[in-house]
Amino acid sequence: MxxxxxxxxxxxxxxxxxxxxxxxxxxxxxxxxxxxxxxxxxxxxxxxxxxxxxxxxxxxxxxxxxxxxxxxxxxxxxxxxxxxxxxxxxxxxxxxxxxxxxxxxxxxxxxxxxxxxxxxxxxxxxxxxxxxxxxxxxxxxxxxxxxxxxxxxxxxxxxxxxxxxxxxxxxxxxxxxxxxxxxxxxxxxxxxxxxxxxxxxxxxxxxxxxxxSGNPKTQSNYFNITHEFVSLLDENIDFEINSSQSSIWLLRSGIKKAEIFFRTDKLFSFSNFELVKHILISLRVEYLMQKGEDYIVVGDSVKLIDNVSGRVLEGSLFEDGIQQAIETKENVSISRENRSMASVTFQxxxxxxxxxxxxxxxxxxxxxxxxxxxxxxxxxVKRNRTLIRDDLSDQYHITLQDKMYAIKNRVENLIGLGRSVLLITESIDSAEIYSKLFWLEGIKHSVLTASQNMLEAEIIKQAGKKGAVTIATVIAGRGTDIKIDHDVEIAGGLAVIITEHFKLRRIDLQVMGRSGRQGENGTTEFHVSLEDKIFQEYPFKYLEKIKNKHKNITKLDKFYFYISIKRAQSKNKEKDYLERFNNLQMDETLHVQRELVYDKRNQIIQRKDVSLNEFKTIIIKIALETFQNIDDTEQFVMDYIDDHLTREYYDEKIIEQMIIQRIDNIKQLVAKNPEVFDKIVNQLILKAIDTEWVLHVDRMQKLRLIINKRSFVQLNPLQEYQRVGQILFEKYQKNVKMNLLMGVMRTRFEKNDNLRLIFPY
CATH class of the missing domain: 3.40.50.300 (P-loop containing nucleotide triphosphate hydrolases)
Structure with missing residues (x-):
């Protein structure tokens, strides 16, 4: 080909x-x-x-x-x-x-x-x-x-x-x-x-x-108390962490403490659904989410960070209560928790x-x-010109401090040679630490850690000037080439220094690709210490022995550094793939439901000339089906038909007559403008669909949060999510019908210049 x-x-x-x-x-x-x-x-x-x-x-x-x-x-x-x-x-x-x-x-x-x-x-x-x-x-x-x-x-x-x-x-x-x-x-x-x-x-x-997002939820009062509870727990006694899988769960001791703390006989019962959800969120926020890596605090607010690029995601919030749990942890004002009205993944x-x-x-x-x-x-696709960039061997260090000063010395050396330097860091916090060190040492530089925009792209373009030093997070300015000056090319080109290996080899290659474009000179080099994040997630035994030596790193030590990094990146690649694939399969359940709902909405908003008799038949059928399957007839009438009537008993014929009379009254109200009746019907149906869809998406998100291999030890998480998700969707469809019945029977109409509908829900 x-x-x-x-x-x-x-x-x-x-x-x-x-x-x-x-x-x-x-x-x-x-x-x-x-x-x-x-x-x-x-x-x-x-x-x-x-x-x-x-x-x-x-x-x-x-x-x-x-x-x-x-x-x-x-x-x-x-x-x-x-x-x-x-x-x-x-x-x-x-x-x-x-x-x-x-x-x-x-x-x-x-x-x-x-x-x-x-x-x-x-x-x-x-x-x-x-x-x-x-x-x-x-x-x-x-x-x-x-x-x-x-x-x-x-x-x-x-x-x-x-x-x-x-x-x-x-x-x-x-x-x-x-x-x-x-x-x-x-x-x-x-x-x-x-x-x-x-x-x-x-x-x-x-x-x-x-x-x-929209329709604010009733604000939970669990955030403070669950934060207080999880802060009292001990790792490996009350809870366990698998940092490589970013998962955390309560052990038997932790479950027992929770039952005592919250005064409940059985923590994992349906009545404790919200409580369990908030405990799991608080555990995750307290022990897995780090300030400077997952989020930053600016003034009195928490801002989300893209964990790949290190960018601040302006306008984005953590979902499912995580945002509010972080705000509780950081002691800032707690924002309102909104419901998700609609969502979709890029997949x-x-x-x-x-x-x-x-x-x-x-x-x-x-x-x-x-x-x-x-x-x-x-x-x-092959390069237009042969790559002549020199990818230097990794430089290994025992401590983070050793590494930072080695990088500082290397940058000073490269500037002295007339080259330009791009220093890539793993996080915003890390970029700020190196920036402070460089200012203390008198090294002039630019820092790029914010959202990408025209200014950032222009700074990236200037990063190829002689003596320029630029500190950036992973993909700052991605999509913009760094053009090096002629004298920088002669001196050896752009030097890319990466402060640690990233969780994926693919990201390593992205940052290395900053140098050596179109056959230009350039070098790349990684500086690694035993305190790097990649070794925190995958602590290999031999590396602990190296750390305890407190001496120069041998060739054998370097080999184990190299092998450990490769293993960690390979495990992360496999883990990320499985996580994305499993999430895609779980998302498929909601995706199919979403497409069905959207298709139904499209049919409604494009439909015209609604048949009065057809609409009566639909509403009567909904009412009678429900009437036949409930025990408390009076409560049914009070909730969905008319809360002003106080009869002791209603039969099917009376309910049918009430519905016919109600719909005929609506028709008479807009007799001079028949097309308005179509709009009223559409609004009633869409209101019923949308009100319940928001609640359904919220239920599915809660279900996603608690269904995992620890919550259902003997059950397949995907199969359980699909099974319960189908039950919830059937509940959604039933509730839509009930909301439509309520909307028809109890919506108020105000007629001024225009007809206004005031819904009961």
Missing amino acids: QRKWTRIAEEALKIRKTIEFISNEELKKISQNILINEKNIPLEYQIGVVSEAIRRFTGYIPYKNQIIGAQVLKENMIAEMATGEGKTITAVIGLYLHVVSGHRVMLFTQNDYLAKRDYDFSKDIFSLLGVKTELIKSNESKNGKLDEKINDRQKRYNVSIVYTTNEVFGFEYLLSNLVSDGKEKLEFHFDTAIVDEIDSILLDDAQNPLII HLFRKFKNLSGMTGTAYLNRNEFINVYNLKVIR
């Missing part, structure tokens, strides 16, 4: 040269002919045309490897291309080839800055080729009004190529499935998606759900596309997962 792609690339570059001197108008006519007669036009000719358009607006003639990468995208695979190989141009060619094939394509990036940068880079190219493109950013609400009307936004989604971010698209998908009027709903094509830095989005962020969002492909510098190590989960094959 690669030989074929190489041959096509070579032919395309020859064709490009033959049309180099034709006018823009002629080139546009050729492109329009290609768009109409794609099946009759050779692929190499299509690529030649788009390559010439790229040259005219950017001055760049695509390299062979960029054209090969574009063909990988056209075949719905992942192109692994090293940092600096020009994935932006690869994407332009790949997008054009998909459009030529009749597809609507969306290019997803990690943030608004990159989306706008890539859109601005390509919009004139595609305009010349006769292809419409759009950039879609968040449709913010100001003073209750959206920046852009739905019709205008829909038109932008309907163009051939859309540049956006995974988060913007995900949230708009969720919001569009919450509207109550079909005119307010955006329609998404889910045709073709190209994902930039696909490993970051579909692996690292795969399990982070996008959540639309499920991107699996909805008919065609999916992507680009990254590090996908091959996870090729099996991409095949198993997304049916995506990973193709390694």
